[in-house]
Amino acid sequence: MDIKDYIKAVAAEVDAALERFLPSAERMPQNLHKAMRYSVFAGGKRVRPVLAMAACDAVGGERQYVLAAACAIEMIHTYSLIHDDLPAMDDDDFRRGQPTNHKVFGEANAILAGDALLTEAFVLLANDSVDIDPEIRRQVIQIIARASGSAGMVGGQVVDMESEGKAIDLPLLEYIHIHKTGALIRASIEVGALLGGADKEQLASLSRFGELAGLAFQIADDILDVTASQEDLGKDAGSDEARGKATYVSLLGLPQARQRADELRGLALESLNGFDVSAEPLRQIMKFIIERNS
């Protein structure tokens, strides 16, 4: 299995599903639906849906049960990017090489498109067109909501903003990453496992994998910010530094940051020891993301 083909295939499946699940741009209010679709289809790599599907594969589950939740997570991830880019937040004009949502649709519409994507994610999670055990469905909604709220993604974003331009230490940096990006990555894996029929032990192992992988991806991202060119990133390279943002690289230096990413990758792979070849996609994704970025 070539992991690039695997990622490409899952991403295509998710894109097609998002096309169906998102409200049509023909339907009123058209501008809102256009704004929602603009950012959802702005070239995201679908990392979270791919991880959810790979976790489902790891426990031998059927992907059809994961598809809606994977798309809901991608919608939540997209809303968070739209709001992060707003003038009152990071004030970014470009994301993945394209103008940010508020540059195209205006600030008010960007706020509302984010609000709508977050809300429609829960419409999708509560949709009963696929037959999912109701108690599992409740757990899935709970995991995703918790990972996205004040004890997860939003909480991390608040602390990240508060820390800009300040000297912070490693524990606070880890708090930010575990909450801001780690929580939803871990939730993607947990949800994929749950909907794939994981037992308690499998769920615990995959949850641990998700925790370690989330942090490893973030360190790799910090490394990429200083080593890649603007063209590679679709945004300004070195933008974290310019913004006075603490990163693993600024706190640890490049060699130590690389070492920490490698360490976490090793621990993450260890947590998959109880799985056979079915967890190969998860293992390969882990290696692929770290190697691409560092």
Next chain:
Amino acid sequence: MDIKDYIKAVAAEVDAALERFLPSAERMPQNLHKAMRYSVFAGGKRVRPVLAMAACDAVGGERQYVLAAACAIEMIHTYSLIHDDLPAMDDDDFRRGQPTNHKVFGEANAILAGDALLTEAFVLLANDSVDIDPEIRRQVIQIIARASGSAGMVGGQVVDMESEGKAIDLPLLEYIHIHKTGALIRASIEVGALLGGADKEQLASLSRFGELAGLAFQIADDILDVTASQEDLGKDAGSDEARGKATYVSLLGLPQARQRADELRGLALESLNGFDVSAEPLRQIMKFIIERNS
């Protein structure tokens, strides 16, 4: 029964529950939790939770099953007010006589406090501490999410913003109100009924009541905007007109707007004909809100 006492009692019950359900302001990130609590406890009248409880009463249900959903709806309502008040939206400095969220906590924190309230509402809805039939729970989440998203509240807000300063007709004005405020009011009543154990016929009647009541409340609100003083409102009286917002009063004139509110009140009360004295709270709330406002 004095309806004012009924409303006061339910509001107190909801306030106490919100106090428990919302993340503590002592917990990190403190600023986020303070901002969330600031707006939730800024003097809201708890109209939606009261309607949910009254709908539960109408079908002889037990209120303990409705409390979390009623609080979740109030959290969603509060998030919508925080975002509506933002500089990029209505740019309001005061709400209910107090500085708006972004005036106190800054724009970025206000956006994130809104995001977190919306998300934590779903954390609460997915919480299993109260024993609710899982299929009913799914329906409750679906109803609330749909009423809040692009086919409901957010959709109405987008069209409302797009229509500012433009000549709009009555059908478009009704579209705005049915979506922007009507959808969540109707959802409150449906959810209260469902969690109270309503059968299909009862649910349909109460849903119809919610639809008519939601519109009637909005017309009453439009009337209040021109007839009340600034002191009564806690915001600038006549602010709709100053902002070039079309209202029932600007489109129909004051006497006709009053007649339409009366008509809708009559139809709403009619939809409760199949209910005995148990629906008295709903009937009285209807009368109370319309009379206070017109």
